[in-house]
Structures are given as C-alpha cells and as structure tokens.
Amino acid sequence: MDTHAHAEEAHAGASVGLNIAIWIGLVAxxxxxxxxxxxxLQPTVMLTILVVLSLVKAGMIMAFFMHLxxxxxxxxxxxxxxxxxxxxxxxIFFFPEAFRLLxxxxx
Amino acid sequence: MQDVKTDSTLSSPWSGGGSPFAMGSKxxxxxxxxxxxTLTFSVLLITYSYSRLTNPDWPRPFPINPAIIFxxxxxxxxxxxxxxxxxxxxxxxxxxxxxxxxxMVATMIGGLLFTGLHLTEWFNMITKEHFTITGNPEGxxxxxxxxxxxxxxxxxxxxIGVIYLGIVAVGYGRGKFSAEDVEVNGLYWHFVDLVWMFVxxxxxxxxxxx
Numbered sequence: 001m002d003t004h005a006h007a008e009e010a011h012a013g014a015s016v017g018l019n020i021a022i023w024i025g026l027v028a029x030x031x032x033x034x035x036x037x038x039x040x041l042q043p044t045v046m047l048t049i050l051v052v053l054s055l056v057k058a059g060m061i062m063a064f065f066m067h068l069x070x071x072x073x074x075x076x077x078x079x080x081x082x083x084x085x086x087x088x089x090x091x092i093f094f095f096p097e098a099f100r101l102l103x104x105x106x107x
Numbered sequence: 108m109q110d111v112k113t114d115s116t117l118s119s120p121w122s123g124g125g126s127p128f129a130m131g132s133k134x135x136x137x138x139x140x141x142x143x144x145t146l147t148f149s150v151l152l153i154t155y156s157y158s159r160l161t162n163p164d165w166p167r168p169f170p171i172n173p174a175i176i177f178x179x180x181x182x183x184x185x186x187x188x189x190x191x192x193x194x195x196x197x198x199x200x201x202x203x204x205x206x207x208x209x210x211m212v213a214t215m216i217g218g219l220l221f222t223g224l225h226l227t228e229w230f231n232m233i234t235k236e237h238f239t240i241t242g243n244p245e246g247x248x249x250x251x252x253x254x255x256x257x258x259x260x261x262x263x264x265x266x267i268g269v270i271y272l273g274i275v276a277v278g279y280g281r282g283k284f285s286a287e288d289v290e291v292n293g294l295y296w297h298f299v300d301l302v303w304m305f306v307x308x309x310x311x312x313x314x315x316x317x
Binding site for chain 2: 038050065
C-alpha cells in the first residue's frame with residue numbers, strides 16, 4: 001500500500017502566479033506569431049520561425065501546465081527521446097520519397 | 108489463492124512493487140497516449156508543411172478581418188480554458204471539491220465556445236466561400252482535405268475533451284473520482300491546447316491574405 005499512497009500523493013507544482021505568468025507568455029507569443037504572419041516573409045523562413053515559436057510554447061505548456069517539470073526526470077527520459085526518435089524516423093522515410101515524387105510532377 | 112499478491116511481494120521493484128515514475132498507472136497511461144497522439148498530429152502537420160511549401164498555388168483564404176481575428180480569439184479562448192484547468196487541478200489537490208467542479212465547468216464552457224466559433228467558421232467557409240474537402244475556388248484542391256482534416260481531427264479532440272471533462276466533473280463532485288483523475292483529465296486537455304499551438308500558426312498564419 002506504500003507505493004499506492006506514494007502515487008496518490010499530490011505533487012508540488014507551480015504557484016498560481018507562475019501559471020498566470022506562463023499563460024501571459026503564451027498569449028504574447030501567439031500575438032508575435034500573428035504579427036509575423038503579416039511580415040510577408042518567404043514561406044520556408046516563415047514556417048521555420050513559426051515551428052520554433054510553437055515548440056517553445058509546447059515546452060512551456062508541457063513543463064508547467066502538464067507538470068512535467070515537477071515529475072521525476074525518468075518520465076521525461078521515457079517520453080521525450082521516444083517521441084523525437086519517431087519523428088526523426090518519419091522525416092527519414094518521408095522526405096526522400098516525397099522529393100522523388102515532386103520531381104516526377106509535370107511543371 | 109497464490110495469485111493474490113501480498114504487500115510483502117509488492118515491495119520489491121522486480122516483482123512489480125516499484126513505481127519508477129512515482130505516479131499512478133492512469134497518469135502514466137495518459138502520458139503514453141499523449142505521445143502516440145502527438146505522433147498522429149506530427150504526421151499530419153509534417154505532410155501538411157511539405158504540401159504547403161511545394162504547392163505555389165496554395166490558397167490564402169484568411170483575411171485579417173474576420174478570419175484571423177476569429178481564429179486568434181479561438182486560440183485565446185482555448186488557452187484560457189487551459190488556465191482554468193490548471194486551477195481545477197490545483198483545487199482538486201487541495202481537496203476542494205466545489206471549486207474543482209466550478210473550474211472544470213469553466214473549462215468546459217471554454218471548450219464549447221471554441222467548438223462553436225470553429226464550426227461557425229467552417230460553415231462560413233463552406234457556404235459563403237465555397238471551400239469544400241475536395242475543392243476550392245482559389246488554388247490547389249489539396250487545401251480542403253488538409254484544412255478540414257487537421258482542424259476537424261483537432262475539433263474532435265476538443266469535443267471528446269468536453270465530454271470527458273463532464274464525466275470527470277460529475278464523478279469527482281459525487282466523490283467517485285480522485286484528484287488524480289482530475290489531473291489525468293487536465294493532461295488530456297492541455298494536450299489538446301498544445302496541438303492547437305501548432306495547428307493555428309501552421310494552418311492559419313501560413314495562409315493569411317495580405
């Protein structure tokens with residue numbers, strides 16, 4: 001029963017103030033993204049900037065709202081490398097075929 | 108019966124007694140589900156990004172007024188519902204059942220508002236601008252499949268999330284569910300919000316009408 005009680009124990013998390021600060025940060029980055037959308041950048045540059053900003057936002061949500069920062073680090077090691085590995089595999093298998101198909105397309 | 112494990116056999120990590128991540132099985136299960144769902148959305152968004160960059164005639168159907176103002180409002184509503192969910196989880200950890208249920212209801216209202224705004228936008232696009240899943244008047248017909256496919260799958264997640272919140276709020280209010288159940292529900296809800304943090308910039312902001 002000891003392990004069960006341990007699992008049920010409330011985790012120490014961020015304070016209300018910190019959560020609100022994170023939320024304001026998320027809204028601010030969203031505002032920055034909307035502003036950037038009207039800067040008429042090249043689609044590739046634009047996509048790169050937006051994905052990086054979105055990854056920052058995802059990190060903030062996962063670390064604070066989803067408590068990942070306050071869990072045991074072994075959980076991060078279980079989840080994040082596996083996810084990155086699978087996404088890398090998608091890139092490896094997807095892009096060579098995708099670009100081959102692109103060259104076959106009539107222009 | 109030998110198959111009923113006693114506390115002494117459960118105390119060793121090698122006999123299943125350890126809790127390597129110091130959390131209950133429900134929470135770990137939700138995390139693993141989130142990883143698999145992340146991969147689903149990753150596939151869709153990676154293939155979308157490829158299509159977006161390789162098709163020069165990609166439609167730009169989102170003018171600032173009303174589409175971008177509308178979708179930015181949706182983003183803020185969804186983010187706000189994430190904050191109310193954080194409050195619900197914190198209230199549940201203090202064992203404040205009444206406040207937990209109230210914050211969860213607020214989260215549900217946010218989710219419903221998001222779905223309502225999104226459906227309004229969909230119907231406007233379909234009926235007034237003639238964007239359908241198979242074609243549109245502005246460019247490559249791929250746009251419809253991508254737009255309705257990705258935002259539709261996300262909206263399905265929001266709707267399931269609202270139902271899930273309703274069930275857990277009622278169960279927690281009656282004392283059937285624990286604070287951990289609210290927290291697991293919170294993980295799902297934040298994940299839905301997280302996915303939108305990718306869908307909104309990639310789908311909407313990459314296709315604004317200047």
